[in-house]
Amino acid sequence: DAGITQSPRHKVTETGTPVTLRCHQTENHRYMYWYRQDPGHGLRLIHYSYGVKDTDKGEVSDGYSVSRSKTEDFLLTLESATSSQTSVYFCAISPGSSYNEQFFGPGTRLTVL
Amino acid sequence: SQKIEQNSEALNIQEGKTATLTCNYTNYSPAYLQWYRQDPGRGPVFLLLIRENEKEKRKERLKVTFDTTLKQSLFHITASQPADSATYLCALDAAGTASKLTFGTGTRLQVTL
Numbered sequence: 001d002a003g004i005t006q007s008p009r010h011k012v013t014e015t016g017t018p019v020t021l022r023c024h025q026t027e028n029h030r031y032m033y034w035y036r037q038d039p040g041h042g043l044r045l046i047h048y049s050y051g052v053k054d055t056d057k058g059e060v061s062d063g064y065s066v067s068r069s070k071t072e073d074f075l076l077t078l079e080s081a082t083s084s085q086t087s088v089y090f091c092a093i094s095p096g097s098s099y100n101e102q103f104f105g106p107g108t109r110l111t112v113l
Numbered sequence: 114s115q116k117i118e119q120n121s122e123a124l125n126i127q128e129g130k131t132a133t134l135t136c137n138y139t140n141y142s143p144a145y146l147q148w149y150r151q152d153p154g155r156g157p158v159f160l161l162l163i164r165e166n167e168k169e170k171r172k173e174r175l176k177v178t179f180d181t182t183l184k185q186s187l188f189h190i191t192a193s194q195p196a197d198s199a200t201y202l203c204a205l206d207a208a209g210t211a212s213k214l215t216f217g218t219g220t221r222l223q224v225t226l
Contacts, residue, residue, distance in 0.1 A: 035216075040121075042202065042218035043157070058213065090156050098206075099145055099164070102214065104156030 003027045006091050006105040014113050019078040021108050023091030025071075031094040032074040033102065034058075034066060036087040043090065049074055081112040115140045119203060119217040126193055126224055134188040134220045136203035141215075143205035146179055146186050151200045151219065160201075161188075193224045 003026035013019050023032060033048040035058075045058030047066040055066050063085060065077045078085055088109050092102040118137045126132045136146070145164045149157035163170040163179045163186070170177045176189040190197050200221045204214040 033213075040218065043204075043216040045213055045215070048213060059215075092156075099162065101147060101159035101162060102157075103159070107154075107156055 004091060004093055004103060004105040006089075006108050008108060009106065010109050012111045012113065013081055015082055016080050019081050019110065019112075021076045021089055021091075021110070023074045023076070023093075023105060025074075025093045027093060027095075027103070028071060029093040029095045029103075030071075031096070031100075031102075032068065033092040033094070034064070034074065034076045035090045035092065036060065036085075037090060037107075038087050046076065046089075081110075083112050086110060086112045115215070117141075117203065117205060117215060117217040119201075119220045121218060121220070123221040123223055126222065128194060128224055128226050130193055132190040132193045132197070132222055132224070134201050134222065136186040136188065136217055138184050138205060141184070141205055142181075145206055146177075147204045147214065148175075148177055148186075148188050149202040149204060149216075151202060157202055190222070193222075195224045195226060198222055198224045 005024045007022045034046040035043045037043050044060045046064050047058055049055045049068040067075045088107050090107045091105040094100045094102045116139045147162045148160045150160055151157040161177045163177045174191045178187045200219040202216050202219040204216045
């Protein structure tokens with residue numbers, strides 16, 4: 001998976017608890033992305049980063065925050081998880097902004113009870 | 114509003130035939146379009162990128178066309194094999210922001226013997 005890992009791979013948590021998902025890359029790519037994938041909605045962008053400490057919102061950013069303190073790590077935090085955030089979360093990386101493919105991690109399946 | 118449409122119904126095709134998948138979009142002026150393959154339980158994998166000024170792109174048994182007048186891309190797999198069975202996603206760059214992709218919901222292809 002192009003030197004990209006996600007942890008944990010599976011998580012079950014309760015409503016109201018904080019959750020942090022980690023994406024780690026060994027490719028030294030500048031761009032990193034967090035998506036969620038739900039039936040009927042496809043992949044939707046949550047947040048993305050275009051460099052260390054440089055992040056921006058995506059289509060469905062409400063309830064999520066991100067941080068990138070190192071090139072290789074991009075963290076996604078759910079401050080207070082809700083059942084609507086039950087989903088499969090994918091991290092992706094890309095070397096550049098334009099005309100570049102994205103490489104996806106294996107995904108994290110998150111269940112909020 | 115911007116919309117990307119892929120046939121939500123699965124496409125069933127016999128081995129050896131050509132599979133054709135459709136991606137239609139509205140209210141976009143994409144600079145390029147990408148196609149990804151996704152297997153169950155895994156992240157998407159990049160297949161092909163086609164730019165707005167390109168009519169056709171080929172890679173082995175894959176062919177992609179891009180008609181900016183019709184606002185449509187067609188994805189063809191010739192001599193299809195059971196191993197081609199997967200979900201295929203199209204993605205467009207979000208208007209004016211080349212670092213972000215917007216994905217369609219995907220079409221599931223099933224190739225039978």
